[in-house]
Amino acid sequence: MNSDWSTLAPILLESLRETLYMVSVTLLISGALGLLMGVLLYATRRGNLLENAAIFTVLNIAVNIVRPIPFIIFITAVGPLTLMTIGTTIGNEAVIFAMSIMASFITARIVEQNLVATDPGVIEAARAVGASRLRIILTVLIPESLAPLVLGYTFLLIGIIDMSALAGYIGGGGLGDFAIVYGYQRFNWEVTFVTVVVIVVLVQLAQVLGNWLARKALHR
Amino acid sequence: MISFREATKVFGSGPDAVRAVDSVTLDVGEGEIFGVIGYSGAGKSTLVRLVNALETVTSGQVVVDGHDVTTLGESELRQLRASIGMVFQQFNLMKSRTVAGNVAYPLKVARWPKERRKQRVAELLDFVGLADKARTYPGQLSGGQKQRVGIARALATSPKILLADEATSALDPDTTQDVLALLKRVNRELGVTVVVITHEMDVIRSIAQRVAVMEHGKVVEHGRVYDVFAAPRERATRRFVGTALRDRPTPEVLERLRHRHPGRMVTVGVRDGQGSGTDLTATLRRHGVDGSIVFGGITEIDERPFGSLTVELAGDEESIDALIAELRRTADVHDLGTREHPRNDPSAVVAGDEQPSSPDAPGISGAGGADEIAGPATGLSAGSATGLGTPPERSSGGFQ
Numbered sequence: 120m121n122s123d124w125s126t127l128a129p130i131l132l133e134s135l136r137e138t139l140y141m142v143s144v145t146l147l148i149s150g151a152l153g154l155l156m157g158v159l160l161y162a163t164r165r166g167n168l169l170e171n172a173a174i175f176t177v178l179n180i181a182v183n184i185v186r187p188i189p190f191i192i193f194i195t196a197v198g199p200l201t202l203m204t205i206g207t208t209i210g211n212e213a214v215i216f217a218m219s220i221m222a223s224f225i226t227a228r229i230v231e232q233n234l235v236a237t238d239p240g241v242i243e244a245a246r247a248v249g250a251s252r253l254r255i256i257l258t259v260l261i262p263e264s265l266a267p268l269v270l271g272y273t274f275l276l277i278g279i280i281d282m283s284a285l286a287g288y289i290g291g292g293g294l295g296d297f298a299i300v301y302g303y304q305r306f307n308w309e310v311t312f313v314t315v316v317v318i319v320v321l322v323q324l325a326q327v328l329g330n331w332l333a334r335k336a337l338h339r
Numbered sequence: 340m341i342s343f344r345e346a347t348k349v350f351g352s353g354p355d356a357v358r359a360v361d362s363v364t365l366d367v368g369e370g371e372i373f374g375v376i377g378y379s380g381a382g383k384s385t386l387v388r389l390v391n392a393l394e395t396v397t398s399g400q401v402v403v404d405g406h407d408v409t410t411l412g413e414s415e416l417r418q419l420r421a422s423i424g425m426v427f428q429q430f431n432l433m434k435s436r437t438v439a440g441n442v443a444y445p446l447k448v449a450r451w452p453k454e455r456r457k458q459r460v461a462e463l464l465d466f467v468g469l470a471d472k473a474r475t476y477p478g479q480l481s482g483g484q485k486q487r488v489g490i491a492r493a494l495a496t497s498p499k500i501l502l503a504d505e506a507t508s509a510l511d512p513d514t515t516q517d518v519l520a521l522l523k524r525v526n527r528e529l530g531v532t533v534v535v536i537t538h539e540m541d542v543i544r545s546i547a548q549r550v551a552v553m554e555h556g557k558v559v560e561h562g563r564v565y566d567v568f569a570a571p572r573e574r575a576t577r578r579f580v581g582t583a584l585r586d587r588p589t590p591e592v593l594e595r596l597r598h599r600h601p602g603r604m605v606t607v608g609v610r611d612g613q614g615s616g617t618d619l620t621a622t623l624r625r626h627g628v629d630g631s632i633v634f635g636g637i638t639e640i641d642e643r644p645f646g647s648l649t650v651e652l653a654g655d656e657e658s659i660d661a662l663i664a665e666l667r668r669t670a671d672v673h674d675l676g677t678r679e680h681p682r683n684d685p686s687a688v689v690a691g692d693e694q695p696s697s698p699d700a701p702g703i704s705g706a707g708g709a710d711e712i713a714g715p716a717t718g719l720s721a722g723s724a725t726g727l728g729t730p731p732e733r734s735s736g737g738f739q
């Protein structure tokens with residue numbers, strides 16, 4: 120196998136940089152939006168702090184519709200929306216847009232599921248000292264669920280890395296695109312293999328970091 | 340301090356509706372320790388949650404410190420809640436905050452400045468004896484320590500009322516006593532009105548001055564703890580009293596007692612101002628009768644003596660009869676007879692259970708009572724005219 124790594128290496132590095140860029144921007148956007156939606160999903164459920172059947176139903180249905188769509192279909196399906204918002208349907212920004220929407224809905228469910236496990240007694244204790252609902256959400260609910268939330272976000276991060284591999288389909292870059300263009304399409308198995316190794320290392324790093332942070336948040 | 344007026348709370352609607360609190364009218368006075376006892380599901384938690392409006396009444400009124408809770412809006416309610424402390428069975432501490440952080444939380448909510456907050460937290464941790472645990476996380480504390488943190492948190496904003504919902508139910512007996520002693524101090528030293536919810540009569544006995552017994556959402560009996568113990572009216576109350584005081588022999592115990600002590604036995608009640616160990620000894624001496632205590636116990640209720648002693652008497656029959664007659668003038672005496680001639684005074688046999696109107700009337704044996712009598716190798720003759728008044732409530736029992 121004749122791979123010229125002196126020319127490939129800089130391209131691989133550039134691809135890694137692009138992946139990191141797409142992934143981190145998506146993580147920030149979907150992390151924030153997903154947290155908001157997840158908290159709303161949890162809090163508006165019957166019997167909870169902000170009980171509201173309308174908001175809950177709309178969010179719940181939206182999450183259930185979006186989440187199961189395969190990303191490769193979703194990325195093209197949101198094309199018109201991408202065009203309206205970003206001004207183009209191709210390139211890294213278009214990819215980030217599609218990924219952020221999908222990841223937000225995934226995050227919403229992850230956040231909601233972790234919040235459900237919060238001890239209702241602790242929330243009751245906060246109500247009993249006269250804390251407002253918003254205050255309880257921000258100072259009790261989220262801090263008390265921090266450890267599982269960190270693990271949830273680690274899972275999310277890995278999911279986003281996975282999604283970003285499809286960026287090449289709509290003219291984006293990154294490691295996935297690199298592996299397809301320089302590996303798959305040129306029958307260069309070595310390039311594919313090296314890219315896989317880079318991605319595996321990336322995911323491992325994310326997981327180790329996530330586990331460490333979650334343990335710190337546990338206070339056992 | 341707290342007044343319930345026909346307070347009712349219904350959960351759900353239609354056929355599934357649960358009347359968790361059912362037209363409760365009750366007053367808790369300022370500065371007292373008020374107990375609410377009942378079995379699980381009786382509505383105790385719901386009742387106490389009406390006080391700080393964690394639940395709102397379906398109908399009726401709850402007045403706390405002059406404010407009608409049922410008419411307050413959300414922000415006024417938050418103020419009210421800040422002036423009422425609450426302690427929980429499962430402690431409900433935030434695991435993500437240190438002990439100091441947990442105690443400081445109500446102060447943050449009440450917008451205390453940081454310096455005063457720190458000072459107050461130190462003061463509170465000192466009061467509950469956990470000054471050295473300020474930086475510890477709750478996960479590293481024992482149950483008793485967690486509850487003391489819970490109490491410190493509940494007292495943070497110097498509330499006038501402390502609600503303790505099964506505060507000791509998750510604790511072992513020693514720790515329970517520590518926490519009860521702390522609640523007593525809170526009441527004495529800080530003048531806080533304390534409402535204690537429990538399913539253990541022993542908790543009521545140790546700290547409450549007045550008690551309400553709840554069953555199916557209703558308060559079925561209430562009054563001074565001493566009076567309720569001395570003369571429980573309702574069946575539920577009798578059961579609770581029976582679990583807290585095991586000073587009177589159960590039928591099984593009585594059988595064993597007769598086996599060991601063939602002579603005349605009497606159970607002498609010991610109450611505040613009537614009958615005490617020393618009175619008994621003096622009376623025995625005057626009549627030339629020997630007595631040996633074979634069963635019983637004297638404890639304190641509301642800090643006054645309460646209990647009974649079962650004594651085997653030895654002497655000539657006339658003196659014993661005269662002695663019993665004299666004792667009866669000042670104390671509650673139940674003559675148990677001898678092994679040869681047993682008198683199964685029902686009210687003495689099963690303390691705290693339903694009794695026939697006349698204590699010496701031959702009881703009508705229920706199925707359970709008949710079982711007791713039919714037991715072989717006891718001093719009881721199965722054909723005895725006197726049966727056990729009622730089926731025994733507790734199959735096991737006796738003096739712990």
Ligand SMILES: Nc1ncnc2c1ncn2[C@@H]1O[C@H](COP(=O)(O)OP(=O)(O)O)[C@@H](O)[C@H]1O
Nearest residue numbers: 350357359377378379380381382383384385386
């Ligand atoms: N939030 C609720 N929704 C529906 N039913 C409830 C709720 N809270 C309590 N109940 C019901 O009300 C009754 C009394 O409950 P509770 O006050 O917790 O009793 P206790 O504290 O004496 O065990 C029970 O039958 C319980 O199932």
Ligand SMILES: [Mg+2]
Nearest residue numbers: 383384385505
């Ligand atoms: Mg309860």
